[in-house]
Amino acid sequence: MRILLLNYEFPPAGGGAGFATMNIGRELVKSGFDVDVLTAVIDNESDGDIIDGMRVFRVPSWRKGLHDCGLSGAYSYAAFAALKRLKLHKSVKYDLEHYFFSLPTGAITLTPFAGDMPPYIVSLRGSDVPGYDPFNANVERLHKILRPVTLRIWRKAAAVVALSNALRDTALITAPDVDIRVVPNGMDIGKFSAKQMDPSRRENQPLRIVSVARLLERKGIQHLLEAIADPVPLNVSLKIIGTGSYEESLKRRTAELGLEDRVTFAGFINGNSLPEHYREADLFVLPSQTESFGLVFAEAMASGLPVIATKVGGIPELIRSGTEGILVNPASAGEIREALEYFDDNRDALVAMGSAGRRRIEEKYTWTRIAAAYAKIYQEVTQPEP
Numbered sequence: 001m002r003i004l005l006l007n008y009e010f011p012p013a014g015g016g017a018g019f020a021t022m023n024i025g026r027e028l029v030k031s032g033f034d035v036d037v038l039t040a041v042i043d044n045e046s047d048g049d050i051i052d053g054m055r056v057f058r059v060p061s062w063r064k065g066l067h068d069c070g071l072s073g074a075y076s077y078a079a080f081a082a083l084k085r086l087k088l089h090k091s092v093k094y095d096l097e098h099y100f101f102s103l104p105t106g107a108i109t110l111t112p113f114a115g116d117m118p119p120y121i122v123s124l125r126g127s128d129v130p131g132y133d134p135f136n137a138n139v140e141r142l143h144k145i146l147r148p149v150t151l152r153i154w155r156k157a158a159a160v161v162a163l164s165n166a167l168r169d170t171a172l173i174t175a176p177d178v179d180i181r182v183v184p185n186g187m188d189i190g191k192f193s194a195k196q197m198d199p200s201r202r203e204n205q206p207l208r209i210v211s212v213a214r215l216l217e218r219k220g221i222q223h224l225l226e227a228i229a230d231p232v233p234l235n236v237s238l239k240i241i242g243t244g245s246y247e248e249s250l251k252r253r254t255a256e257l258g259l260e261d262r263v264t265f266a267g268f269i270n271g272n273s274l275p276e277h278y279r280e281a282d283l284f285v286l287p288s289q290t291e292s293f294g295l296v297f298a299e300a301m302a303s304g305l306p307v308i309a310t311k312v313g314g315i316p317e318l319i320r321s322g323t324e325g326i327l328v329n330p331a332s333a334g335e336i337r338e339a340l341e342y343f344d345d346n347r348d349a350l351v352a353m354g355s356a357g358r359r360r361i362e363e364k365y366t367w368t369r370i371a372a373a374y375a376k377i378y379q380e381v382t383q384p385e386p
Helices: 016-030 070-091 105-110 137-145 147-156 165-174 221-229 247-256 274-279 295-302 333-345 347-364 367-382
Strands: 002-006 034-040 049-051 054-059 096-100 120-124 159-162 180-182 207-212 236-241 263-267 283-285 307-310 325-328
Touching: 002 016, 002 070, 016 034, 016 054, 016 096, 016 295, 016 367, 034 070, 054 070, 070 105, 096 105, 096 367, 105 120, 105 147, 120 147, 120 165, 120 367, 137 147, 147 165, 159 165, 159 367, 165 180, 207 221, 207 274, 207 295, 207 333, 221 236, 221 247, 221 333, 236 274, 247 263, 274 295, 283 295, 283 333, 295 307, 295 347, 307 333, 325 333, 333 347
Parallel strands: 002 034, 002 096, 034 054, 096 120, 120 159, 159 180, 207 236, 207 283, 236 263, 283 307, 307 325
Antiparallel strands: 049 054
């Protein structure tokens, strides 16, 4: 079976959706599928390169930066990709197209004069679902305007797949008549291997915290800073990995709270180097205010780290509070502080919950398992039972 995967993000650009596209494609190739990818040019890459057995085609995209696509980047990709898709279909017969994000990527399916095209499925990732991010007024306003387009994309799809039950429930508010399946993200458990904490660090040493995210306001890192500072600064070190539009605000808040000696802004870290930063830490914290799944949580768990996260979106489906970490209410610096103090006072819990998290990833969230779930959907929609 020949599959075309379409996503405006693909490593090194973007976040979880880009890595999902790459890893699902890689596993599909291992299973005998012929896989092509249609994505955006980031750094003068060649069109048609072979990466892990996939042919990767690229089109222009007016992105703001490597990890900040913006609406101009997303929709310029969709326009150029629509033309490239028509050209590809003249020379290659695809059995199925798989779109990551219903908007903007799925809008490519509405290209006029495209003629007969294969069936397609859509993977909902979060920001493409109306109501997912109430903190972004511009995106929600655009969703209201484009609601008829979203509905048409979903209703024409052979299958619609959400990252979590929570995201599925949000999508059903917009389209209660659409059958939406759930397939989560996966993890490269070999890349993010667990490293047990040195017993000598279990007492009287600063608690080493790592947080990995695009630095956006909705990621809630400002509440983590407040939790560390109030009422008196905790004996911790915090490494913040990532860049984004909220970075300068976070740096200013760090200075205002007098935490410059405890907080390090590490900027962008190459994916190949990221596992070591997880293994150097004792605890992962990211108090997101909205999250469809959160690949970084799974990365931290695969690295043997317990997690402090929030009770939003798909996070509670991944992390069981009290087993793999502690879940708190969003925007609650007080609850984050209590969780930090718990781990600071109970160093053995770091090891126990970290080990439990690693086991959960091994049992449920490997990319091999996730790609197999998608392969089953591909077979169902291309070879329906009579």
